[in-house]
Amino acid sequence: MFVDEIKVEVYGGRGGHGLVAARREKYVEYGGPWGGSGGNGGSVIFVGDEGKSTLMDLRYMRHIKAQNGENGKTKGQHGANGSHVYVKVPLGTIVFNEDKSKKIGEIISHQQELVVAMGGRGGRGNMALATQSVRYPDYAEKGDLGETHKITVELKMLADVGLIGYPSVGKSTLISVISNARPKIADYPFTTLYPHLGMVRIQDESFVVADLPGLIEDAHKGLGLGIRFLKHIERCRVFLHVLDLTRDDPYQDYLAINHELEMYDPKLLERPQLVVLNKSDCVENQEMIDALKEKISHPMVIISALEQTHLDTLLYKTSDMLKVAPKIVEETPIELKDYIFQEEGPGYEIIRTADAYEVTGDKLKVLFERTDFTRDEAVKRFARQLRAMGVDDALREKGAQNGDTIRIFTYEFEFID
Numbered sequence: 001m002f003v004d005e006i007k008v009e010v011y012g013g014r015g016g017h018g019l020v021a022a023r024r025e026k027y028v029e030y031g032g033p034w035g036g037s038g039g040n041g042g043s044v045i046f047v048g049d050e051g052k053s054t055l056m057d058l059r060y061m062r063h064i065k066a067q068n069g070e071n072g073k074t075k076g077q078h079g080a081n082g083s084h085v086y087v088k089v090p091l092g093t094i095v096f097n098e099d100k101s102k103k104i105g106e107i108i109s110h111q112q113e114l115v116v117a118m119g120g121r122g123g124r125g126n127m128a129l130a131t132q133s134v135r136y137p138d139y140a141e142k143g144d145l146g147e148t149h150k151i152t153v154e155l156k157m158l159a160d161v162g163l164i165g166y167p168s169v170g171k172s173t174l175i176s177v178i179s180n181a182r183p184k185i186a187d188y189p190f191t192t193l194y195p196h197l198g199m200v201r202i203q204d205e206s207f208v209v210a211d212l213p214g215l216i217e218d219a220h221k222g223l224g225l226g227i228r229f230l231k232h233i234e235r236c237r238v239f240l241h242v243l244d245l246t247r248d249d250p251y252q253d254y255l256a257i258n259h260e261l262e263m264y265d266p267k268l269l270e271r272p273q274l275v276v277l278n279k280s281d282c283v284e285n286q287e288m289i290d291a292l293k294e295k296i297s298h299p300m301v302i303i304s305a306l307e308q309t310h311l312d313t314l315l316y317k318t319s320d321m322l323k324v325a326p327k328i329v330e331e332t333p334i335e336l337k338d339y340i341f342q343e344e345g346p347g348y349e350i351i352r353t354a355d356a357y358e359v360t361g362d363k364l365k366v367l368f369e370r371t372d373f374t375r376d377e378a379v380k381r382f383a384r385q386l387r388a389m390g391v392d393d394a395l396r397e398k399g400a401q402n403g404d405t406i407r408i409f410t411y412e413f414e415f416i417d
C-alpha cells in the first residue's frame with residue numbers, strides 16, 4: 001500500500017495539578033505551605049530517521065497521546081514529568097495543520113526533533129505560589145492542558161536522483177542492481193506502488209536514488225498512480241529517464257514523460273536528465289539506437305539492467321551530473337512554538353447572548369484550566385487575572401450591569417460593578 005499523506009491527532013499530556021498542603025510538625029514552630037507543583041505533561045515529538053522511507057507506521061497510530069504529568073505531592077515534592085512520545089518518521093516529512101493551510105514544520109535531517117503537540121505546564125503548588133504578601137496561599141494551580149492538534153503529515157522524499165519512466169521499463173530492476181533497495185519487480189505495469197529509496201556507492205561517493213512508480217500520459221491530471229508521485233520528483237536534482245528499447249516507440253515515450261513533467265511544473269524540464277536506454281539485451285537493432293541518439297538531446301547511456309551491463313558508465317555519469325547540478329532550495333523549517341501566548345490581541349472575546357455575556361478565548365482558556373474552582377481563594381485569583389487582562393472593563397463597556405450573568409466556559413458568575 002502506498003502511503004504518503006496521513007491525518008493524525010496528537011495530544012500533549014496535561015500538566016499535573018499543584019497541591020495545597022500545610023506543614024505541621026511537632027517541633028517546627030511556624031507551619032507553612034507545603035504543597036508541591038505538578039510535573040509537566042509529555043509532548044509528542046517527531047524524530048527524523050534515515051532508516052525509514054514511508055509513513056506506514058503512522059497508519060497504525062491515528063491518535064498519539066503523551067503521558068500526563070504527575071500531581072504535586074506533600075512535603076513540597078514535585079510530581080514527575082510525563083514521558084514524551086517519540087515517533088520516528090522518514091526524512092522529508094512535512095507536518096501541516098489539518099487543512100494544510102499552515103505548515104508546522106519539516107524533518108530534513110537524521111535525529112532532528114519536531115514537537116507536534118506540546119505537553120501542558122505543571123500547576124504550581126501552594127509552596128511555589130507563596131509570596132511576601134500571601135505567605136500561606138490556600139490554593140494551587142491546576143496543570144495546563146496539553147496541546148491537541150489534528151495534523152496532516154506528508155512525505156516528500158529527499159533523494160538526489162529520481163528514476164522516471166513508463167511502467168515496466170525496468171526502473172525497479174535498475175535500482176535493485178545499483179543500490180541496496182529491493183523493490184518488487186514484475187512483468188506487469190504499476191508494480192511499484194510507492195517510492196523506494198536506495199543508497200548508491202561508487203568509490204568514495206554516495207547518493208540516494210528513488211525508484212518511483214511508473215508515469216503515464218495525463219499523470220498530472222491524476223491518471224494512473226497520478227500526481228502523488230510527481231511531487232516526489234520535485235526534490236530530485238538529477239533524473240534518470242529510463243526508456244525501454246523493446247517498446248514500440250521509445251522516442252514517443254520520452255516525449256510523453258517529459259510532457260507530463262512540464263504539465264506538472266515547467267521547471268522540472270530544466271533539471272539535468274540522463275536518458276537510460278534499457279533492455280539492450282533484447283535489441284539487435286543498432287539503427288533504432290542511432291536514430292534515438294539523433295533525436296534526443298540529453299546525454300544517454302545504453303544498458304541492460306537484467307544482465308547488468310554498462311552500469312559503471314551509468315553511475316559515473318550520474319555522479320558527474322550531481323556534482324554540477326544546482327541545489328534545490330529548501331524552505332527553512334519552522335518549529336512549532338507554544339503560540340497560545342504569542343497570539344495578538346487581548347486574549348479573549350466577549351459575546352452577548354440572550355441570557356448572558358460569554359467570555360471566550362485561547363489565553364483565557366489556559367487560565368481557566370489552571371483554576372481549581374472548588375477553592376474560594378483560587379476563584380478570587382482567577383477574578384484578579386481577569387481584571388488584569390481588562391475583561392472587567394470590557395464587560396462594562398459592552399453594557400454589563402450589576403447582577404448580569406457572565407459565562408466563562410462552564411463557569412457562571414454574577415457581574416458586580
Ligand SMILES: Nc1nc2c(ncn2[C@@H]2O[C@H](COP(=O)(O)OP(=O)(O)OP(=O)(O)O)[C@@H](O)[C@H]2O)c(=O)[nH]1
Nearest residue numbers: 167168169170171172173186190191192214305306
Ligand atoms: N530483458 C530485459 N528485461 C528487463 C530488463 N530490465 C527489466 N526487465 C524486466 O522488465 C519487467 C519490468 O521490470 P520492473 O523493474 O518491474 O519495471 P518498472 O519500471 O519498475 O515498472 P513499474 O514499477 O510498473 O513502473 C520485469 O519483468 C523485468 O524482469 C532488462 O534489462 N532486460
Ligand SMILES: [Mg+2]
Nearest residue numbers: 171172191192
Ligand atoms: Mg517498479
